[in-house]
Amino acid sequence: MKTGPVKGQEITIRGIVYDGMGAAMRDALVEIWQADATGLFPSAGEKRGKADPNFTGWGRSPGDMNTGEFTFETVKPGQVPFVDGRLQAPHVSFWIVARGINIGLQTRMYFADEADANAVDPVLTRIEHQSRVSTLLAHPEGDGTYRFDIHLQGPQETIFFDI
Amino acid sequence: MTDARDTGFIPRDRAWHPAPYHPPYKTSVKRSPQAALLSMPSTLGEETGPVFGHAMLGELDNDLIHNFAQPGESAIGPRIVVYGRVLDETGRAVPNTLVEFWQANAGGRYRHKKEGYLAPLDPNFGGCGRTITGEDGFYEFRTVQPGPYPWPNGMNDWRPAHIHFSIFGSGFAQRLITQMYFEGDPLIPLCPIVGTLKDPRAVEALTAPLDMNRTIPAAIWERR
Numbered sequence: 001m002k003t004g005p006v007k008g009q010e011i012t013i014r015g016i017v018y019d020g021m022g023a024a025m026r027d028a029l030v031e032i033w034q035a036d037a038t039g040l041f042p043s044a045g046e047k048r049g050k051a052d053p054n055f056t057g058w059g060r061s062p063g064d065m066n067t068g069e070f071t072f073e074t075v076k077p078g079q080v081p082f083v084d085g086r087l088q089a090p091h092v093s094f095w096i097v098a099r100g101i102n103i104g105l106q107t108r109m110y111f112a113d114e115a116d117a118n119a120v121d122p123v124l125t126r127i128e129h130q131s132r133v134s135t136l137l138a139h140p141e142g143d144g145t146y147r148f149d150i151h152l153q154g155p156q157e158t159i160f161f162d163i
Numbered sequence: 164m165t166d167a168r169d170t171g172f173i174p175r176d177r178a179w180h181p182a183p184y185h186p187p188y189k190t191s192v193k194r195s196p197q198a199a200l201l202s203m204p205s206t207l208g209e210e211t212g213p214v215f216g217h218a219m220l221g222e223l224d225n226d227l228i229h230n231f232a233q234p235g236e237s238a239i240g241p242r243i244v245v246y247g248r249v250l251d252e253t254g255r256a257v258p259n260t261l262v263e264f265w266q267a268n269a270g271g272r273y274r275h276k277k278e279g280y281l282a283p284l285d286p287n288f289g290g291c292g293r294t295i296t297g298e299d300g301f302y303e304f305r306t307v308q309p310g311p312y313p314w315p316n317g318m319n320d321w322r323p324a325h326i327h328f329s330i331f332g333s334g335f336a337q338r339l340i341t342q343m344y345f346e347g348d349p350l351i352p353l354c355p356i357v358g359t360l361k362d363p364r365a366v367e368a369l370t371a372p373l374d375m376n377r378t379i380p381a382a383i384w385e386r387r
Contacts, residue, residue, distance in 0.1 A: 020193035033335040043211035058213035095338045100190030102181035102359045162200035163336040
């Protein structure tokens with residue numbers, strides 16, 4: 001996702017997709033899409049300015065063949081406005097596909113260390129069961145690494161979006 | 164896949180798309196979310212997506228007959244042309260979007276470390292390709308017709324011959340994977356994966372008809 005020196009904080013995102021039996025899925029493919037460190041998308045549809053030319057915004061990880069762990073080397077995204085102009089908390093869009101996932105699953109990863117922004121995020125605050133917000137939070141593990149595990153079913157089932 | 168403009172994306176028609184939970188497709192049972200999806204309006208992050216330029220494409224990316232073959236050799240199997248258009252839900256073309264495709268070889272075998280089906284690998288067939296749609300949403304590639312194959316679900320379930328497709332669209336929320344089947348394949352209505360579709364018209368939309376007008380006589384094909 002980085003094609004040269006990038007602006008902002010460089011981070012690593014790691015996680016595992018778990019099925020409803022709690023088993024790590026080794027055949028899941030995960031893709032992400034996100035803004036650059038200043039909140040701009042490196043996309044034809046971005047009309048607000050020019051994103052970091054050394055950042056693609058998009059990543060694909062087939063996961064480790066033995067552990068299933070996906071890895072992305074990226075930057076911490078900036079804030080992007082919601083449809084009504086309010087700023088959203090920094091987040092990364094995820095798309096998960098695998099055998100047995102009949103229609104790709106869309107979710108978002110937020111950062112647990114952005115509590116103030118998360119508390120007023122227009123998407124997080126519309127979640128009926130606020131106890132489930134935690135399923136969208138990635139937790140810092142030090143050295144710029146964030147862990148974001150995804151659970152397809154069960155009490156920890158990740159929130160998936162209908163967009 | 165309409166432009167977002169002022170209204171945002173139209174939500175996916177979940178009645179048209181496959182059901183996530185479909186017990187006859189056993190793998191879906193523990194891989195389908197049980198809670199309701201959370202509806203949200205599309206924002207910039209959903210309405211924008213990665214840009215892929217023609218510069219990244221190799222000359223043979225849209226030719227699976229040759230893109231893995233040794234020089235002077237080619238893949239085994241009935242040579243076919245697959246073409247179509249990427250359209251949004253209002254019928255407008257989706258231009259300049261990346262389309263990826265992958266498939267088993269003519270014997271129904273994938274080139275994958277974990278594939279164990281007894282059909283032989285074809286040393287000249289990799290099974291992956293990609294292209295970018297034109298201004299009119301058109302795409303085309305050449306390949307060999309994939310074979311059907313049995314898969315562990317029921318005691319002897321067979322996948323109809325199919326080609327997997329991945330489509331990007333103009334926004335990340337449009338990200339889609341689907342499969343193409345071949346007209347007249349008797350395995351289509353028997354397949355538990357096809358059975359995730361409730362509307363027979365949706366199955367029809369995934370089934371490519373033979374178009375003799377687009378076939379290429381061998382003498383001309385060899386000129387390529």
